Amino acid sequence: MISLGCDHGGYELKEAIKKSLEEKEIEYKDHGTYSKESVDYPQFALAVAESVAKGKSESGIICCGTGIGVSIVANKVPGVRAAVVGDVFSARATKEHNNANVVCLGARVIGEGLALLIVEEWLNAEFQGGRHQDRIDLIKKIEEQYSKR
Ligand code: RB5
Numbered sequence: 001m002i003s004l005g006c007d008h009g010g011y012e013l014k015e016a017i018k019k020s021l022e023e024k025e026i027e028y029k030d031h032g033t034y035s036k037e038s039v040d041y042p043q044f045a046l047a048v049a050e051s052v053a054k055g056k057s058e059s060g061i062i063c064c065g066t067g068i069g070v071s072i073v074a075n076k077v078p079g080v081r082a083a084v085v086g087d088v089f090s091a092r093a094t095k096e097h098n099n100a101n102v103v104c105l106g107a108r109v110i111g112e113g114l115a116l117l118i119v120e121e122w123l124n125a126e127f128q129g130g131r132h133q134d135r136i137d138l139i140k141k142i143e144e145q146y147s148k149r
Pocket of ligand 1: 010066
């Protein structure tokens with residue numbers, strides 16, 4: 001299951017991603033927004049990030065104008081590793097090395113064709129573990145340190 005979310009800037013791209021996932025018979029849940037009407041991206045990014053962090057979905061894709069705002073929000077949620085991706089090499093690398101469980105796309109930065117290729121590459125790539133897992137464990141330690149009140 002893949003969680004999808006967007007703001008108004010990413011709405012059309014999210015719809016294109018939905019169509020592409022349907023063609024591949026990949027299950028998804030759409031957390032909105034559901035139109036091009038202006039909205040605040042944090043709530044939609046949070047819905048996707050929480051769904052991934054709670055294990056309700058394996059991964060998430062969030063679209064906004066740049067991909068940046070939604071990535072900042074998603075990375076506040078412990079357990080989420082969200083990457084803004086604008087090229088196919090990074091799409092593969094962020095799964096292989098960072099085990100990114102959320103990809104953030106900038107609809108005003110990249111075209112639909114590239115965005116769909118990025119999603120495909122990221123979904124098909126596999127985490128390589130080993131030294132990369134050690135680094136993710138270090139990220140987790142930082143998260144835990146800053147989660148203490
Ligand atoms: C909305 O205008 C825009 O700020 C948003 O989509 C995103 O780019 C924020 O990072």
